[in-house]
Amino acid sequence: MTAPGAGPPDALASAIAPGEAAAAASRATRFADAARPALADTRLRRTLGAAVAAERDRAAAAAAEPADWEELREAGRALRDAALLDLDTHLESLERAVTGAGGTVHWAADAAEARRIVVGLVRATGARDVLQAPSATVREAGLPGALARAGVTVRPAGLGDLIVGLGEEAPSHLSSPALHRDRAQVRELFLRGLPGAPADLSDDPADLAGAARAHLRDRFTGARVAVTGAAFLAADTGTAVLTESGGEGRMCLTLPGTLITVAGIDKVVPSWTDLEVLLQLLPRASSGDRMTPYVSAWTGVHPGDGPREFHLVLLDNGRTRALADEVGRAALRCIRCSACLNVCPVYERTGGGPYGPVLPGPVGAMLTPQLRGVESAANASLPFASTLCGACADVCPVKIDIPAILVHLRGTVVESRRARPVPTPELVLMRGLAWTMGDARRYRLAVRRGTRWARLLSRGGRIRRLPGLLGKWTDARDVPAPPARSFRDWQGRR
Amino acid sequence: MSSRDEILRRVRDALGGDRGTAPPVPRGYARRLTAAEAATRADVLALFTERVAENRATVRHVAADEVGTAVAAALWGREAKQIVVPADLPFGWLAELEGVRALADPPVLDAETLAASDAVVTGCAAAVALTGTVVLDGGRAQGRRALTLVPDYHLCVVHADQIAGTVPEVVARLDPARPLTWISGPSATRDVESVRAPGPHGPRHLEILVVED
Numbered sequence A: 001m002t003a004p005g006a007g008p009p010d011a012l013a014s015a016i017a018p019g020e021a022a023a024a025a026s027r028a029t030r031f032a033d034a035a036r037p038a039l040a041d042t043r044l045r046r047t048l049g050a051a052v053a054a055e056r057d058r059a060a061a062a063a064a065e066p067a068d069w070e071e072l073r074e075a076g077r078a079l080r081d082a083a084l085l086d087l088d089t090h091l092e093s094l095e096r097a098v099t100g101a102g103g104t105v106h107w108a109a110d111a112a113e114a115r116r117i118v119v120g121l122v123r124a125t126g127a128r129d130v131l132q133a134p135s136a137t138v139r140e141a142g143l144p145g146a147l148a149r150a151g152v153t154v155r156p157a158g159l160g161d162l163i164v165g166l167g168e169e170a171p172s173h174l175s176s177p178a179l180h181r182d183r184a185q186v187r188e189l190f191l192r193g194l195p196g197a198p199a200d201l202s203d204d205p206a207d208l209a210g211a212a213r214a215h216l217r218d219r220f221t222g223a224r225v226a227v228t229g230a231a232f233l234a235a236d237t238g239t240a241v242l243t244e245s246g247g248e249g250r251m252c253l254t255l256p257g258t259l260i261t262v263a264g265i266d267k268v269v270p271s272w273t274d275l276e277v278l279l280q281l282l283p284r285a286s287s288g289d290r291m292t293p294y295v296s297a298w299t300g301v302h303p304g305d306g307p308r309e310f311h312l313v314l315l316d317n318g319r320t321r322a323l324a325d326e327v328g329r330a331a332l333r334c335i336r337c338s339a340c341l342n343v344c345p346v347y348e349r350t351g352g353g354p355y356g357p358v359l360p361g362p363v364g365a366m367l368t369p370q371l372r373g374v375e376s377a378a379n380a381s382l383p384f385a386s387t388l389c390g391a392c393a394d395v396c397p398v399k400i401d402i403p404a405i406l407v408h409l410r411g412t413v414v415e416s417r418r419a420r421p422v423p424t425p426e427l428v429l430m431r432g433l434a435w436t437m438g439d440a441r442r443y444r445l446a447v448r449r450g451t452r453w454a455r456l457l458s459r460g461g462r463i464r465r466l467p468g469l470l471g472k473w474t475d476a477r478d479v480p481a482p483p484a485r486s487f488r489d490w491q492g493r494r
Numbered sequence B: 001m002s003s004r005d006e007i008l009r010r011v012r013d014a015l016g017g018d019r020g021t022a023p024p025v026p027r028g029y030a031r032r033l034t035a036a037e038a039a040t041r042a043d044v045l046a047l048f049t050e051r052v053a054e055n056r057a058t059v060r061h062v063a064a065d066e067v068g069t070a071v072a073a074a075l076w077g078r079e080a081k082q083i084v085v086p087a088d089l090p091f092g093w094l095a096e097l098e099g100v101r102a103l104a105d106p107p108v109l110d111a112e113t114l115a116a117s118d119a120v121v122t123g124c125a126a127a128v129a130l131t132g133t134v135v136l137d138g139g140r141a142q143g144r145r146a147l148t149l150v151p152d153y154h155l156c157v158v159h160a161d162q163i164a165g166t167v168p169e170v171v172a173r174l175d176p177a178r179p180l181t182w183i184s185g186p187s188a189t190r191d192v193e194s195v196r197a198p199g200p201h202g203p204r205h206l207e208i209l210v211v212e213d
């Protein structure tokens, strides 16, 4: 077993930084343009399509099992809303509880402040290496790049992060960052960049995971600092919760002497007891497991067990901006389960890249414009990166009506663009849509009426271009003609 | 203004003056197993056993006076040479063990020693039948969290009366002030093509002994 840093300087060390750069570059472009290379890549589409289909099937089976799934979703929705409605009180309570248990709480208004705090904390320990557990929030804050620039070697502890690090690319999925890579590609990446990978490495996923295990385990013993995210923070007890299947999180929060956990202020739930709901919803919706193989919960520091120092960095970075929008606010209920990605027909074809570096799929289309604003063309294009088919809303474990929020955001985008005296046809359409979809009865009637018109417009079962002013808008959007009866209609009559 | 105050101010501004009170959380979900899931205590044990197996862990039932034999048999079966155990492991659990070196923690074993050990034997704090989960809280016979993380094989002894039916029942039993680890099967990953494979850290083999008294 070699101590970290003892071996030759390795390519993995700060491998995440180039990925960040690549992701940032793709952010300059609007979704439709950024998606083009992915759409042309048949290998990527095939790999991703098969992988998300597997995830989707497992999650569907897991959600169909409990007789009280709908009650759990309803409770999950309500307690996430309750958390947001009194977020200030809960944050203060969380801070008291964590501090009382020997932890330290830091507040970061934006990503830059989070980077300053974390780099400062790592410097204070004198450590040259940091272990990093998979976390969308750590990535959102740009921590791997910032640490690398500060001369600290960042070692991804998870297999998915290891693969995207070797490929120098951005992650494509929330919970499985390397889902777009097939086994042959992973094998090639390992043979090229993974120290100690055997030359006769097969492309069996178990062998690949085994080679990664040998490499990753070689590095943990000397690590003095780890950076992780958290799935939930219980405000009343100050307990942080992390769910995972590969043990990389456990390793980060158990072995090093200093643990730095970076979490969005939206991760708060009112009470420890609420986990009885969320620990049922998250695993089933996310990986299709009844329970994720590992769930860790810790409260401050535990003398004699694990880190001697615990730092919790609470990150705003646009979350309060989203909170201010009474309609869009519901997006902050999100528990990052990935279920909406796995059912999304757009995501399945484009992968995560075109959505930008932080959040892929429907959740990204819904949250990124709210966190970052819609001034940039890239973010403004995200609410339109959806067919509004509604599959995401059907699976979301905390019942976020993602299509309704996307329609609302389309309205926001169009409003923000109307320096022109005459509203664009799109603005008129979106306002109308928002009005129709805002009410169940209106929506039902409109679907029935719309079905008849749409079937008249279709050619060979597909609608390719709407007539008149909306022609340009529909240019790049083919939709199948709707069936004669909608699902709601069919279900309602049974 | 500190960032703390700034963030709290932004939250208050975002929520506005009359935010109202949050409606009570509807808790119509099941707190206990239904009669269809398990009508008797024996059904709960059967459900736990089935679910642990579905999580790809090995599970066996033993009587209270057979624990020592069962532990020894399991470790011999894996050809374990050196194992680690929490220092307060019940003495009887290792009583039959011969030819295997058992290191107690504390005194704190370093990570290299843990990595050089073939197995770890512990008890647990509670278990969930419905999900096939064991929960460790660092209490008696469980040790530090690192003990059950580094060796490749974890043998966990569960007393039948520690097994509850549902997640809500177990959450109510646990003390969040303790370090908690919920374990549902061996370490796994689906990072390559969403195909399940043994995970990069944590024991790749989990064996559970259910002690029926």
Ligand code: SF4
Binding pocket: A285, A333, A334, A335, A336, A337, A338, A339, A340, A341, A362, A363, A392, A395, A396, A397, A398, A399, A400, A402
């Ligand atoms: S929006 Fe809903 S389905 Fe999508 S990741 Fe968040 S919680 Fe899961």
